[in-house]
Amino acid sequence: QKEVEQDPGPLSVPEGAIVSLNCTYSNSAFQYFMWYRQYSRKGPELLMYTYSSGNKEDGRFTAQVDKSSKYISLFIRDSQPSDSATYLCAMTWYNNNDMRFGAGTRLTVKP
């Protein structure tokens, strides 16, 4: 079993839809939870990060962490074609160099 599990999709939604992306994990030591966005043939870039459990909102994006269930989510409201990308969850703990990534979910938002 992989330490971080993420459904690879692909996921296709119409413009304006609410998108839900999810990851589960097995290592209870993880404290910091990140979402990276990766456009085709580009390097990943940080979208959001959350410490421990709770919600964090940034514009159309909301990140949720449920440590009791070892489950994290990223919601995208009013999705746009420019949101079409692969979304990678990542997690680590304090002072740990080895950030663990999910396999990534490929999202397409159709106009």
Add this chain to the structure above:
Amino acid sequence: TAGITQAPTSQILAAGRSMTLRCTQDMRHNAMYWYRQDLGLGLRLIHYSNTAGTTGKGEVPDGYSVSRANTDDFPLTLASAVPSQTSVYFCASSEQGWNTEAFFGQGTRLTVV
């Protein structure tokens, strides 16, 4: 701002040959990393460096070596390439040795035949 520059962008390499993937950053970050990205497996850490002169092993270090002679450069060397090293390689950096935000280069697509 250039950020992180990787070279080459792509390469086809014969099995058994050696190759060095280059990575340079202009952000004066202390920490640098090498990841490989494979379909279905995501990004996996190969080696890292918290500061110039130090390096450490990540999740999948076998067959790779790194050096960190100065702050800006972090080359990755494959001494004797094998087909299983076919992958997309990303160099990344962060301000400190542990950070939630890593800045990634554009990647090097390597095919070992």
